[in-house]
Amino acid sequence: MTEVEITASLLRDVLREQHPDLSELPLREVEGGWGNQMWRLGDELAVRVQRMDTTHDHQLKERRWLPLLAPDLPLPVPVPVREGAPSERLPKIWTVVTWVPGQPLDHGSITRGEHAADTLAAFLRSLHVPAPVDAPVDPARGTHPRDSTDGFDHFFGAVDAEAIGPDADGLRAVWDDAVAAAAWQGPPVWVHGDLHPANVVVSDGTLAGVVDFGELFAGDPAWDLAAAWVLLPAGSAERFFATYAMADEETIRRSRGLAALKSLFLMLMGQNGDRGLPGGKPGWGPAGRAALDRVLSERRTRFHG
Numbered sequence: 001m002t003e004v005e006i007t008a009s010l011l012r013d014v015l016r017e018q019h020p021d022l023s024e025l026p027l028r029e030v031e032g033g034w035g036n037q038m039w040r041l042g043d044e045l046a047v048r049v050q051r052m053d054t055t056h057d058h059q060l061k062e063r064r065w066l067p068l069l070a071p072d073l074p075l076p077v078p079v080p081v082r083e084g085a086p087s088e089r090l091p092k093i094w095t096v097v098t099w100v101p102g103q104p105l106d107h108g109s110i111t112r113g114e115h116a117a118d119t120l121a122a123f124l125r126s127l128h129v130p131a132p133v134d135a136p137v138d139p140a141r142g143t144h145p146r147d148s149t150d151g152f153d154h155f156f157g158a159v160d161a162e163a164i165g166p167d168a169d170g171l172r173a174v175w176d177d178a179v180a181a182a183a184w185q186g187p188p189v190w191v192h193g194d195l196h197p198a199n200v201v202v203s204d205g206t207l208a209g210v211v212d213f214g215e216l217f218a219g220d221p222a223w224d225l226a227a228a229w230v231l232l233p234a235g236s237a238e239r240f241f242a243t244y245a246m247a248d249e250e251t252i253r254r255s256r257g258l259a260a261l262k263s264l265f266l267m268l269m270g271q272n273g274d275r276g277l278p279g280g281k282p283g284w285g286p287a288g289r290a291a292l293d294r295v296l297s298e299r300r301t302r303f304h305g
Contacts, residue, residue: 004090006037006049014090015047019082022096036214046078046099050092058214059093061136066213069190075123076100076209100209102201105231106283111205113233119207120232121243124224128189128246131218141193142219145178145257155264163267163289170296171260178257182250188218195227196262197287207231221247225255229294230262237298256295263292 004010008027015023025042036059039047050059063080070079077100084094102108110116140148152175156164164171192199193215201209225247228237241247247255270285 004092006051006090006092008039010090011039011047011049011094014084014087014094017087018084019096022082036212040099041096044099045081046097047084047094048078048097049084049090049094056093059095061216062097062213063095065135065216069127072129073123073126073210075119075207077213078211100201100211102203102208104198104211105200105202106197106281106287108202109205110202110207110231110233113236114239116202116206117228117232117236117240118243120227121240121245123207123210124221124227125244125246127192128221128224130187131190135188135190135218136216137188137219138193138215138217141215141223142188142191142217144183144220145175145181145222145254145261148258148261149175149179152261152264155261155268159264159267159271163271163285164292167292167296171264171292174260174295175257178254178260181253181257184220184222184251184254189221191217191219191221191223193217193219193223195224196230196266197284198281200231220251220254222251222254222258225251226259226262228255229259229298230266230291232294234294234297237294259291259295263288263295266291 008029012023012027022041022045025045026040028040030038030040030046037049037051039049041047048059050056063083066077066079070077076098078097080095080097082096084096086092156171161168192210192213194212195210199210199212200207201211225244228240232240241252266284266288269279269281270283270288271280273280273282274285
């Protein structure tokens with residue numbers, strides 16, 4: 001794909017060409033984003049422009065499915081409202097979506113833990129319904145944790161040993177327990193697939209929205225339930241699972257292992273950012289470490305649901 005610097009002037013020009021009624025709205029770049037670059041468009045819209053993503057698949061998936069899912073979800077999500085086609089000047093896919101107010105969690109915090117636990121549980125209860133037969137699947141995610149053992153081993157080896165510290169054996173035990181858990185027995189359900197601090201927004205100390213559904217797939221809900229440790233403050237997991245009330249013990253075991261996997265990923269992205277490597281996120285390291293601390297300190301118990 002041709003590398004083009006995306007500027008406000010360029011984006012306004014392509015808006016004039018394809019959606020002239022939106023072209024004069026205020027336009028400003030929003031900090032953050034990895035696979036896609038985000039621009040605020042007026043008060044209620046945003047433009048999502050392909051950046052690191054190498055294919056159009058993620059945005060095409062959001063265009064197809066989010067308008068169908070959004071009406072049943074209890075939190076705001078970025079619903080596609082206009083489609084932008086690649087052009088000679090901007091040979092990338094772009095989509096106009098509804099703006100989700102709030103601050104990304106990787107730049108904010110949750111101070112109302114119980115409220116956030118209930119809010120996240122309600123959102124995932126609404127999302128985790130059986131998916132249609134033509135729903136997307138992801139062979140790298142959505143299946144049993146055992147299928148992601150190579151990824152866990154890679155992250156485990158790539159994160160500095162001193163960053164993991166004396167927790168290495170406990171971390172490995174959490175993963176081994178997830179691998180030993182029984183597989184998901186229900187039908188494939190809708191799964192966001194990428195719940196981490198940059199993909200949720202907070203306001204007034206609690207969760208206020210969920211963004212970036214590019215990884216959306218049908219599969220095992222444990223991939224999302226890992227957010228009990230990855231997103232929520234310490235001590236919130238038990239309340240979350242009680243409110244969610246649809247996870248059996250085997251699913252909780254899988255989700256806890258996947259939370260360990262995601263924690264290592266965040267720590268590695270932070271480490272890469274600290275070293276100035278492409279795609280690294282310096283702020284993600286502390287978030288990953290905090291998530292890992294929660295995974296290890298909140299030993300697996302039978303959550304009541």
